[in-house]
Amino acid sequence: MSTQRPAQAPRHTPMMQQYLAIKAEHPDILLFYRMGDFYELFYDDARRAAELLDITLTQRGQSAGEPIPMAGVPVHAVENYLGRLVRMGESVAICEQIGDPAASKGPVERKVVRIVTPGTLTEETLLDERRENLLAALASQGQRHSLAVLELSTGRFTALEVEGEEALQAELERLQPAELLVEESAPIPTGFDEARLRRRPPWHLDPDSARDQLLAQFGTRDLAGFGIEDRPGIIAAAGALLQYARDTQRGALPHIDGLQLEQQDEAVILDAWSRRNLELERNLQGGEEHTLVSVLDTTLTPMGGRLLRRWIHRPLRRRAPLVERLDAIEALQQGGRLEELRERLRPVGDMERILTRIVLRSARPRDLKALGASLAQLPLLQEVLADHNAPLLQRTAEEMAEFPQLAELLARALVENPPAVIRDGGVIAQGYDAELDELRALSEHADGFLEELEQRERARTG
Numbered sequence: 077m078s079t080q081r082p083a084q085a086p087r088h089t090p091m092m093q094q095y096l097a098i099k100a101e102h103p104d105i106l107l108f109y110r111m112g113d114f115y116e117l118f119y120d121d122a123r124r125a126a127e128l129l130d131i132t133l134t135q136r137g138q139s140a141g142e143p144i145p146m147a148g149v150p151v152h153a154v155e156n157y158l159g160r161l162v163r164m165g166e167s168v169a170i171c172e173q174i175g176d177p178a179a180s181k182g183p184v185e186r187k188v189v190r191i192v193t194p195g196t197l198t199e200e201t202l203l204d205e206r207r208e209n210l211l212a213a214l215a216s217q218g219q220r221h222s223l224a225v226l227e228l229s230t231g232r233f234t235a236l237e238v239e240g241e242e243a244l245q246a247e248l249e250r251l252q253p254a255e256l257l258v259e260e261s262a263p264i265p266t267g268f269d270e271a272r273l274r275r276r277p278p279w280h281l282d283p284d285s286a287r288d289q290l291l292a293q294f295g296t297r298d299l300a301g302f303g304i305e306d307r308p309g310i311i312a313a314a315g316a317l318l319q320y321a322r323d324t325q326r327g328a329l330p331h332i333d334g335l336q337l338e339q340q341d342e343a344v345i346l347d348a349w350s351r352r353n354l355e356l357e358r359n360l361q362g363g364e365e366h367t368l369v370s371v372l373d374t375t376l377t378p379m380g381g382r383l384l385r386r387w388i389h390r391p392l393r394r395r396a397p398l399v400e401r402l403d404a405i406e407a408l409q410q411g412g413r414l415e416e417l418r419e420r421l422r423p424v425g426d427m428e429r430i431l432t433r434i435v436l437r438s439a440r441p442r443d444l445k446a447l448g449a450s451l452a453q454l455p456l457l458q459e460v461l462a463d464h465n466a467p468l469l470q471r472t473a474e475e476m477a478e479f480p481q482l483a484e485l486l487a488r489a490l491v492e493n494p495p496a497v498i499r500d501g502g503v504i505a506q507g508y509d510a511e512l513d514e515l516r517a518l519s520e521h522a523d524g525f526l527e528e529l530e531q532r533e534r535a536r537t538g
Contacts, residue, residue, distance in 0.1 A: 091183045092118075092139045098171055098188065105167040110186065114148040115170075122147040128164060129157055155201045158192050162202060165271045167193040191324040194272070195255030198229045198433055200443075205426055206373075206381035208232075212253035213317035214244075215281050215309045216262065222309030224317045224335075225251060230428040231331035235310045236338040241266055242347060249348035250389050257316050267348060276316055283308040286315020293318055294334060303337040310337070331435045343390045356388055376418055378426040400468045407466035417460045424450045424457075441494030441503045448486025451479050 088096065095118060099107050106125060108115035117125045118136070122145040126133035129149070136146040149157045161168055170192060175185030195211030197203050208227045215222045221244045224235045238244055245266045248256070256268065260275040279285065290299060290311065299305045304314070314335060321329060346354070353360070357369045364370055368388060375381045392398055408414045425446030433439040434447075454476055461473035489508045495501070504512055518525055 087141070088139045092144070094183045094186065098186065102169040102188065102191070105169055105191070106161070107169045107171055107188075108149070108154070109171045110151070110173050111148075113151050115151060115154055116146055116148040118144055118146050120145075125149075128166065129160060155199060158199075159202050162192060162194045162197065165194055167191060188326065190326050193255060193324055195253060196228050196321055196324040197254075198429070198436060198438060200426070200429065200433075203229060203429070205378035205429075207385065208382055210251055210253040211255050211257075211317060211321065212248075212251060213257035213281075213313040213320070214262070214265070215259070215312040215316070217309055220309060222307065222313045223247060223251075224310060224313035225253065226317050226321060226332070228321055228325075228329075229432050231329075231333070231432055233314070233332050233335045234338055235304060235307075235314055235335055236340065237307065237310060238340065243345070246345060246347045246351070249351050250346070257313075257320055274320070276320070280316045280319060281312040283312045283315075286312050286318075289315045289318055290335070293329070293332060302335045304335065325436065327436075329436075331432050338390075342393060344393055351389075357385060376421040377424050379424075379428050380421075400466075404464075404466040404468040407464040407469060411464050413460050413463060417457070420453050420456045420460060424453050440496065441490065441498055442496065444486055445490050445494050448483055448490065451483035452487070454478050454483075455480070 095107075095109055098109070099118075099121070106117060106121050108117065110116075116122075116136075122133060125131060126147045129147075131147050131149065133145060133147050135143040137144065158168060168191070169188045170190045171186050172189045173184045173186050174189075177184050192202075193211075195209065197209050203209055209229060211226045211228060213224045219240050220237060221239075222235070222237050223244075224233070226233050236247065238247055245268075248265055248268055253272065255272055255274050256265070257274045257276050257280075258265075259278055259281050261278075262275075264270050264273060287299065291297070294302075299311065304310045318329070318332070321332075352358075355367045357364070357367055359365060359367055369385060372388070373381060373384055375384055408417065425443075427447065427450050430439065430443045430447050430450075433443055455478050458473045458476045458478070461469045461476070464470070489504060491502060491505045494503050506513060506516075
């Protein structure tokens with residue numbers, strides 16, 4: 077719990093009054109307060125950040141007659157520091173300057189634009205591309221436990237119900253959520269790390285208000301189509317999770333457009349002890365060597381790697397889909413085009429997460445370049461898959477949409493190797509926009525342009 081000193085407006089400078097007012101809204105997490113080319117932290121936040129990140133603790137003059145502890149990180153390197161903090165289980169509120177400094181009579185207007193938490197990451201640099209990063213919410217009624225689970229970086233939203241503490245422990249061991257939302261008085265689930273627990277007020281898990289949120293999110297009249305209309309526990313957990321995700325992102329989440337109900341009788345249930353001892357993804361020493369995933373994972377895309385892990389952690393019980401998968405594997409092995417298919421998959425980027433960043437308006441130039449390269453492969457992938465008789469491959473080919481105009485636009489508009497961030501410039505290819513080409517030429521050859529202009533004016537005026 078933070079011991080952040082309260083704002084006493086008359087005793088502080090206008091800027092510190094602004095800082096303390098914003099900090100009061102986020103008392104229990106670190107606040108990165110944008111000042112020019114740095115994110116600054118003050119008071120207890122500065123002391124804590126200096127300890128966690130091994131950065132210099134200094135001071136910024138005085139406020140209310142006392143020195144102000146201060147620490148900071150450069151804007152251009154902020155994701156490195158955020159990555160370290162979220163791996164420690166910390167959450168960070170990002171406060172940006174949104175006002176015009178030239179038009180501001182007092183401190184530039186600022187507001188928190190996003191809260192970075194371990195379970196709500198979307199940035200490529202903060203995520204493991206082959207593992208899901210899950211946010212979960214739990215609503216319990218006696219021995220009946222309802223779980224809602226969201227992978228914010230892809231929009232995958234699922235829910236399930238289990239009976240008993242042992243079954244709950246097994247599901248939490250399978251899912252390994254980065255954060256678990258629970259009602260503030262709920263007990264800690266057996267075997268779960270308390271540092272990943274996020275306690276929420278009771279009204280956040282109210283089924284009625286949660287239902288309204290879900291209906292508004294999905295644009296439906298009821299929840300029958302998702303199979304949860306008569307499951308108040310799941311509705312409560314899903315609503316609380318959706319509200320938490322919206323709060324952290326400070327905006328709408330249009331890529332979350334549905335919820336999938338997982339049925340317990342569809343998959344083999346492994347208890348937590350069996351899951352650990354089978355060394356599915358982690359060996360008994362905590363590493364990845366000699367695990368089932370390490371043997372089986374020859375996937376070529378991040379999306380394939382994540383899907384394989386889901387399949388391994390939740391093996392199916394029903395015969396029909398298993399036979400369909402085996403038929404597809406046999407068709408690929410005997411069809412003579414397996415290596416060609418793998419070559420077509422190599423350029424495909426992480427389209428799930430790229431599209432999410434586009435929707436959340438956080439995409440970067442390299443995301444768009446990777447999207448264009450991936451779209452260009454779709455007709456080729458479709459042709460290879462359609463050349464096999466297996467129903468699963470045929471259906472996949474039929475469902476695979478093509479976007480030739482978008483692929484061509486991205487290829488034409490973007491440079492071959494875009495910069496990491498748009499503020500570095502040089503994103504749009506030469507020849508795409510005549511006006512931009514002219515402005516770029518003026519910027520790069522200003523001296524020559526001025527000399528040419530001077531010569532023309534001298535010739536004109538004599």
